[in-house]
Amino acid sequence: MKIEAENSIRVTLENYEVFDNDIASGSKAVRIEDIESNGIIRIDWTESDGVAGKYHIGIAHFDEVDGKAKLKLQVNGIEIDTYTLEKNLGGDGPNSLNYVGFTDSLSNGDPNPNPIFKDVQLAPGDRIEIVVEADSLDNETFELGRIDAIEFTSAEVDLFWHNSQTGAMGAWRMHGVMGTDLDEAVTIQMESVNSDWEIRAAGDFNDDSHKDMVWRNTVTGDIGIWLMKGSQFQEAVSIVPVSDLNWQIHGTADFNGDQQTDLLWRNHSTGENAVWLMNGTELTQGVLIKSESADSKWKMLGAGDFDGDDDGDILWLNTENQNVSYWRMAGTDYIESVLVNNAPFDNTWKFQGVMDFDDNNYDDIFWSNTVDGKTGMWMINENGYERPVISESIDLSWESHA
Numbered sequence: 001m002k003i004e005a006e007n008s009i010r011v012t013l014e015n016y017e018v019f020d021n022d023i024a025s026g027s028k029a030v031r032i033e034d035i036e037s038n039g040i041i042r043i044d045w046t047e048s049d050g051v052a053g054k055y056h057i058g059i060a061h062f063d064e065v066d067g068k069a070k071l072k073l074q075v076n077g078i079e080i081d082t083y084t085l086e087k088n089l090g091g092d093g094p095n096s097l098n099y100v101g102f103t104d105s106l107s108n109g110d111p112n113p114n115p116i117f118k119d120v121q122l123a124p125g126d127r128i129e130i131v132v133e134a135d136s137l138d139n140e141t142f143e144l145g146r147i148d149a150i151e152f153t154s155a156e157v158d159l160f161w162h163n164s165q166t167g168a169m170g171a172w173r174m175h176g177v178m179g180t181d182l183d184e185a186v187t188i189q190m191e192s193v194n195s196d197w198e199i200r201a202a203g204d205f206n207d208d209s210h211k212d213m214v215w216r217n218t219v220t221g222d223i224g225i226w227l228m229k230g231s232q233f234q235e236a237v238s239i240v241p242v243s244d245l246n247w248q249i250h251g252t253a254d255f256n257g258d259q260q261t262d263l264l265w266r267n268h269s270t271g272e273n274a275v276w277l278m279n280g281t282e283l284t285q286g287v288l289i290k291s292e293s294a295d296s297k298w299k300m301l302g303a304g305d306f307d308g309d310d311d312g313d314i315l316w317l318n319t320e321n322q323n324v325s326y327w328r329m330a331g332t333d334y335i336e337s338v339l340v341n342n343a344p345f346d347n348t349w350k351f352q353g354v355m356d357f358d359d360n361n362y363d364d365i366f367w368s369n370t371v372d373g374k375t376g377m378w379m380i381n382e383n384g385y386e387r388p389v390i391s392e393s394i395d396l397s398w399e400s401h402a
Contacts, residue, residue: 002151005030014040024148031144041130052123053186054155058115060148062094063087067135067143074129083116154230165397171231179357182392202401203252203261237281251303253312264303291334304354304363341385353402
């Protein structure tokens with residue numbers, strides 16, 4: 001959600017005035033009126049803005065060379081964080097060189113710092129205040145904290161959950177030294193989903209650092225991708241349908257090193273395996289994987305990078321001896337089969353997804369117990385399987401997609 005700073009319906013200004021500027025979105029921005037006092041921008045968070053949870057706050061502004069204005073974020077009168085405008089991008093007034101919007105990079109090629117406030121806990125009824133202090137570099141010209149717009153995006157989520165009984169959707173954010181502790185569970189406010197649709201995978205398809213959801217219609221074979229911002233639904237995109245329901249989606253990974261999320265498929269009738277190489281939400285090429293035989297005793301679990309080479313690999317479960325292995329891949333070419341471990345504890349544990357919980361560049365394996373609802377991870381490192389970690393318990397009607 002983006003709010004223009006001059007929006008008098010959503011924003012209350014104190015010691016701030018609106019001025020015209022062609023660079024700003026909406027051709028207007030705001031600036032401090034009296035340099036002797038702080039400027040304040042107030043926004044009251046409502047239920048229509050979003051559910052209680054963590055949000056990133058980006059602020060489109062002008063960062064000039066004539067001062068170091070300070071922005072202080074307060075929620076309900078409590079100071080949360082501060083940010084100083086000190087990029088000094090050029091010029092004594094607002095212009096295209098010193099405009100900091102919501103793009104990937106600045107005019108000088110540096111990474112854009114937006115969002116400037118991260119993981120801010122908000123709930124309906126909260127009052128958000130951006131308190132701004134004008135500043136100069138010991139000269140007569142002040143940087144007036146010129147602000148264009150404020151953007152709120154739900155903080156990144158790690159795991160999506162789907163309740164098979166109620167149809168409800170949820171998300172987990174993880175934290176901790178190993179990234180295996182539950183930080184927050186949030187409800188996803190979503191459009192209605194016909195019961196014929198199932199979530200099949202998750203991955204970032206529009207390069208915004210937020211995981212998106214892949215859905216498949218179990219009757220028609222239609223495929224859709226929900227583009228997400230954290231736990232907030234943004235847009236549904238339809239991609240090429242596959243009417244043959246023997247072909248099923250089993251995961252996502254980057255299989256050809258182009259920094260794009262690809263889709264992994266298996267034909268449960270013929271035993272064929274394939275990868276859809278994607279460019280965002282557009283299919284560029286379908287590739288059949290030539291490999292050793294994977295007969296009916298082998299169950300395809302998912303995709304991930306288990307050997308740390310930045311290429312997607314394919315995870316399998318041997319249903320006869322409960323061994324878990326992965327196909328080490330070079331792009332879409334099969335190299336070899338590598339044993340990970342025997343299945344966790346006993347066969348009451350169900351595969352739920354793949355994710356690098358501890359940020360060591362090796363994907364870990366996420367499981368849940370079909371009897372008591374416990375969840376756990378197999379932590380993977382450069383030597384392969386490291387150890388199991390038990391995490392939170394869930395209701396048995398929820399299924400995860402990492």
